[in-house]
Amino acid sequence: xxxxxxxxxxxxxxxxxxxxTAQAVRGVDFHLNRGENLAIVGESGCGKTVTSKAIMGLLxxxxxxxxKENSYINLEGQNLLELDDxxxxxxxxxxxxxxxxxxxxxxxxxxxxxxxxxxxxxxxNNISKxxxxxxxxxMLELVRIPNAKLRMNQYPFEFSxxxxxxxxxxxxxxxxxxILIADEPTTALDVTIQAQIMDLISDLQKELNMGVILVxxxxxxxxxxxxxxxxxxxxxxxxxxxxxxIFYNPKHPYTFALLKSVPKLSSNNKETLYSLTGTPPxxxxxxxxxxxxxxxxxxxxxxxxxxxxxxxxxxxxxASCWLHDSRADITGVPRELISRGETYGK
Amino acid sequence: MESKEVLIEVKNLKxxxxxxxxxxxxxxxxxxxxxxxGETLGLVGESGCGKTTCGKTIMGLYDATDGEVIYEGxxxxxxxxxxxxxxxxxxxxxxxDPYSSLNPxxxxxxxxxxxxxxxxxxxxxxxxxxxxxxxFELLDTVGLNKEHTSRFPHEFSGxxxxxxxxxxxxxxxxxxIVCDEPISALDVSIQAQVVNLLIELQRERGLTYxxxxxxxxxxxxxxxxxxxxxxxxxxxxxxSDELYRNPLHPYTQALLSAIPVPDPEEERVKKRIPIDGEIxxxxxxxxxxxxxxxxxxxxxKCKEKMPEFKEISHEHFVACHLVK
Amino acid sequence: MNSFESNLNVVQNExxxxxxxxxxxxxxxxxxxxxxxxxxxxxxxxxxxxxxxxLSILGLILLVLVVATIFVGPLISEHDxxxxxxxxxxxxxNSEYWFGTDDMGRDLFTRVCYGGRISLLIGLCxxxxxxxxxxxxxxxxxxxxxxxxxxIMRLAEFIGNLPYLIIVLILSVVLGRSxxxxxLAMSITSWVGTTRMVRGQILQIREQDYVExxxxxxxxxxxxxxxxxxxxxxxxxxxEITMSVPGFIFGEAFLSYIGLGVQAPKxxxxxxxxxxxxxxxxxxxxLFFPCLMIVITMLAFHLIGDxxxxxxxxxxxx
Numbered sequence: 001x002x003x004x005x006x007x008x009x010x011x012x013x014x015x016x017x018x019x020x021t022a023q024a025v026r027g028v029d030f031h032l033n034r035g036e037n038l039a040i041v042g043e044s045g046c047g048k049t050v051t052s053k054a055i056m057g058l059l060x061x062x063x064x065x066x067x068k069e070n071s072y073i074n075l076e077g078q079n080l081l082e083l084d085d086x087x088x089x090x091x092x093x094x095x096x097x098x099x100x101x102x103x104x105x106x107x108x109x110x111x112x113x114x115x116x117x118x119x120x121x122x123x124x125n126n127i128s129k130x131x132x133x134x135x136x137x138x139m140l141e142l143v144r145i146p147n148a149k150l151r152m153n154q155y156p157f158e159f160s161x162x163x164x165x166x167x168x169x170x171x172x173x174x175x176x177x178x179i180l181i182a183d184e185p186t187t188a189l190d191v192t193i194q195a196q197i198m199d200l201i202s203d204l205q206k207e208l209n210m211g212v213i214l215v216x217x218x219x220x221x222x223x224x225x226x227x228x229x230x231x232x233x234x235x236x237x238x239x240x241x242x243x244x245x246i247f248y249n250p251k252h253p254y255t256f257a258l259l260k261s262v263p264k265l266s267s268n269n270k271e272t273l274y275s276l277t278g279t280p281p282x283x284x285x286x287x288x289x290x291x292x293x294x295x296x297x298x299x300x301x302x303x304x305x306x307x308x309x310x311x312x313x314x315x316x317x318x319a320s321c322w323l324h325d326s327r328a329d330i331t332g333v334p335r336e337l338i339s340r341g342e343t344y345g346k
Numbered sequence: 347m348e349s350k351e352v353l354i355e356v357k358n359l360k361x362x363x364x365x366x367x368x369x370x371x372x373x374x375x376x377x378x379x380x381x382x383x384g385e386t387l388g389l390v391g392e393s394g395c396g397k398t399t400c401g402k403t404i405m406g407l408y409d410a411t412d413g414e415v416i417y418e419g420x421x422x423x424x425x426x427x428x429x430x431x432x433x434x435x436x437x438x439x440x441x442x443d444p445y446s447s448l449n450p451x452x453x454x455x456x457x458x459x460x461x462x463x464x465x466x467x468x469x470x471x472x473x474x475x476x477x478x479x480x481x482f483e484l485l486d487t488v489g490l491n492k493e494h495t496s497r498f499p500h501e502f503s504g505x506x507x508x509x510x511x512x513x514x515x516x517x518x519x520x521x522x523i524v525c526d527e528p529i530s531a532l533d534v535s536i537q538a539q540v541v542n543l544l545i546e547l548q549r550e551r552g553l554t555y556x557x558x559x560x561x562x563x564x565x566x567x568x569x570x571x572x573x574x575x576x577x578x579x580x581x582x583x584x585x586s587d588e589l590y591r592n593p594l595h596p597y598t599q600a601l602l603s604a605i606p607v608p609d610p611e612e613e614r615v616k617k618r619i620p621i622d623g624e625i626x627x628x629x630x631x632x633x634x635x636x637x638x639x640x641x642x643x644x645x646x647k648c649k650e651k652m653p654e655f656k657e658i659s660h661e662h663f664v665a666c667h668l669v670k
Numbered sequence: 671m672n673s674f675e676s677n678l679n680v681v682q683n684e685x686x687x688x689x690x691x692x693x694x695x696x697x698x699x700x701x702x703x704x705x706x707x708x709x710x711x712x713x714x715x716x717x718x719x720x721x722x723x724x725l726s727i728l729g730l731i732l733l734v735l736v737v738a739t740i741f742v743g744p745l746i747s748e749h750d751x752x753x754x755x756x757x758x759x760x761x762x763x764n765s766e767y768w769f770g771t772d773d774m775g776r777d778l779f780t781r782v783c784y785g786g787r788i789s790l791l792i793g794l795c796x797x798x799x800x801x802x803x804x805x806x807x808x809x810x811x812x813x814x815x816x817x818x819x820x821x822i823m824r825l826a827e828f829i830g831n832l833p834y835l836i837i838v839l840i841l842s843v844v845l846g847r848s849x850x851x852x853x854l855a856m857s858i859t860s861w862v863g864t865t866r867m868v869r870g871q872i873l874q875i876r877e878q879d880y881v882e883x884x885x886x887x888x889x890x891x892x893x894x895x896x897x898x899x900x901x902x903x904x905x906x907x908x909x910e911i912t913m914s915v916p917g918f919i920f921g922e923a924f925l926s927y928i929g930l931g932v933q934a935p936k937x938x939x940x941x942x943x944x945x946x947x948x949x950x951x952x953x954x955x956x957l958f959f960p961c962l963m964i965v966i967t968m969l970a971f972h973l974i975g976d977x978x979x980x981x982x983x984x985x986x987x988x
Contacts, residue, residue: 018719043536192601193624219534223606261534275542300695327692430888434887447879449880449897460889
């Protein structure tokens with residue numbers, strides 16, 4: 001149990017909007033181990049970013065309601081939901097850090113890169129400015145920025161997109177956090193740079209033995225770096241498992257659709273791609289039953305009235321879907337979706 | 347393949363932008379290719395390689411600095427204002443950003459009907475009704491329903507907005523559509539929706555696409571032929587199967603290897619071809635091969651002399667000194 | 671639907687699920703494209719956010735009160751604003767003369783109402799002139815760019831740097847002291863800011879894809895301006911309008927106060943304040959009431975302007 005870094009239990013987040021209260025996160029449980037890379041995957045609006053911001057304590061306070069009953073976010077035994085703003089500010093950066101999608105807007109354009117890194121070191125540690133600068137230089141070298149000494153004195157506009165994201169990572173890691181949350185870190189970058197940044201995050205995680213939470217809408221980018229994946233839909237986790245389980249033996253039709261909708265380089269040209277129709281449900285009035293029912297081609301009557309309970313498949317995999325009930329109509333459902341055996345591994 | 351009819355011929359197209367007083371940004375530098383009727387031509391490259399500028403110059407949104415774009419025998423860059431207006435009925439564009447491409451103050455119906463209004467497509471007493479029916483039909487084509495006509499863009503999701511953009515382009519029945527990264531701002535799960543729709547429309551209406559993207563896997567899926575652009579010029583141009591099976595240019599090879607594969611085992615064994623650094627500035631590009639500064643195979647010759655863009659095998663063009 | 675409901679009861683009460691509940695229905699009858707939120711036009715959304723701001727509603731109420739007083743007040747008070755009655759000089763506010771009387775025995779309440787009409791008129795006229803000149807030049811500069819942009823912006827810089835008081839003095843010498851001269855003098859220097867703002871907006875909106883899409887559809891420049899550029903700058907222009915009316919009212923008050931503004935027998939809040947100031951030591955109410963009206967009106971416009979700019983800010987849209 002000592003290995004467990006973060007434990008989230010029954011996280012509930014809602015927002016007040018003009019049309020009513022939107023339940024962005026509806027009872028999310030998960031944990032993160034030391035040195036583990038966990039991916040949270042889902043479409044925009046599924047609550048993945050809200051979940052990570054809730055851990056960071058970064059949600060705007062008057063509009064947001066975070067349920068506190070029977071819920072907690074435990075960081076090594078400390079419940080983050082009960083901390084006040086000052087305490088939370090100490091935790092941010094020192095224990096948990098976050099990098100965002102857009103490296104263009106996350107950096108202060110009027111401050112030198114070196115200063116921005118050393119500032120966060122200086123804020124959290126009791127060291128001199130000179131020492132903080134040294135740490136900053138080390139950080140730039142750590143994230144493989146060439147000519148780090150020169151780069152220290154440059155401004156963000158002199159950095160390209162990929163370099164800025166590296167600088168962001170350097171800032172995030174400057175205080176040696178236990179957890180790094182990366183929210184769509186490569187979405188704004190080109191494919192060639194994407195691969196570089198993903199490799200960097202993965203390497204650093206091993207070097208520093210951090211826990212990493214990778215938030216993304218693209219299952220493809222996490223295949224090589226993550227250990228476990230949880231798939232979110234409409235504010236809930238619909239499936240979770242190890243990378244191999246999710247990729248080779250998905251149990252939820254949504255996961256299945258996410259995997260199938262990506263064209264393979266080896267597939268035929270202009271073949272109709274497997275695609276999801278429609279859009280995710282409105283979380284102001286979440287539908288009764290399974291939230292995915294309106295887009296699920298295997299939907300049954302039961303799916304529209306009763307929410308499926310999570311079912312486990314082995315030690316690590318869990319999915320919430322009625323298809324796995326013994327009475328379910330499984331004609332025409334792809335075999336990989338309903339097989340119970342461990343068929344993955346090709 | 348049956349006989350291919352050329353719809354658009356791009357000849358030595360150049361598009362330069364003035365930057366400051368003296369400097370010139372060569373966004374598109376001497377690009378030539380043909381687009382066949384009914385095909386999808388893919389243009390792929392990193393951001394800043396000039397692919398979007400190239401697409402917009404081909405459809406006449408930008409004036410060319412030099413070179414010709416010949417559409418059915420006529421150079422569109424020598425058109426006068428009236429001819430240009432007529433040409434917009436034939437060539438349309440779908441934009442990348444579904445948020446900034448729809449006017450927030452207009453209803454979906456008015457957005458889709460804009461082309462109909464501009465060109466006065468329907469004349470006579472029934473024109474209002476005909477316009478309305480056409481809009482309903484278009485909404486249905488892109489998978490939305492009638493009730494959406496009076497709604498405003500901000501009420502829709504990204505994928506829905508992109509489909510509204512497609513309906514707007516289709517309203518005046520164009521033959522040729524430039525798809526400028528139509529899926530790169532969308533969630534992966536929604537991308538398939540839009541791509542399927544585009545392929546279906548092409549089958550039904552015989553449309554010709556110029557499909558621009560930075561994602562090689564989607565380009566490969568949708569295109570018949572693909573051009574790989576780097577810093578304003580084409581480095582490789584061939585059919586999409588050939589490009590995937592037999593990539594010759596080191597840049598194409600690197601691009602292909604950088605694509606994340608949704609398969610953990612394949613990813614674990616895959617060796618990426620490293621591609622250092624990032625695309626250099628197109629202002630004052632280095633002499634010689636533009637890719638030389640990032641190419642792991644570069645020899646001295648690459649830094650001195652620009653490689654010729656030559657046909658290596660049937661319909662396979664490459665610009666690289668190392669490819670013989 | 672009924673059978674669904676009855677089945678639901680089974681589920682909840684007995685936790686036994688009927689076998690036929692597992693019948694495949696796919697996505698039949700459910701639309702993944704439905705929008706359940708009520709439709710909201712741009713302006714009704716703006717109004718919704720404006721309404722939720724208590725202060726801006728207070729501003730709106732204050733403004734309505736001021737305008738109502740100005741126009742209805744003289745009818746109720748039954749005094750003439752020019753009627754001189756030396757018997758009732760310098761009275762304190764009482765039931766007959768609500769704001770008291772001035773040094774010539776004229777009813778101050780009626781005079782404040784009439785003065786208010788002139789002040790508001792001047793404020794609105796100047797704003798109108800400012801916005802017509804400012805928006806046109808700004809839109810032209812932003813759209814055409816190049817030489818035209820250069821000429822307009824240099825002109826704006828030149829005008830913007832002229833000392834405002836000197837222009838007013840020169841104009842009042844040349845044109846005489848009329849309301850027309852006053853409006854001209856105040857608006858001739860004021861359009862500079864609006865031009866800059868509209869130009870900036872147009873430059874920004876011009877880069878939006880929907881403008882390019884309209885051009886790709888074959889729109890003429892005129893249509894692009896009318897359909898795409900202007901509607902999208904309207905919000906910010908509206909905020910500027912509400913914010914500049916009080917500025918002009920105050921400007922008029924200031925000019926009248928130093929004797930360059932509205933001339934007798936006409937009056938305005940500024941002229942009234944100027945007259946009241948001479949009597950400040952003995953009859954402070956003669957200064958107090960015109961000033962009060964100026965303050966209330968300016969406050970009302972500022973509150974409304976603040977509320978509008980919040981309501982129009984796309985970032986605050988939720």
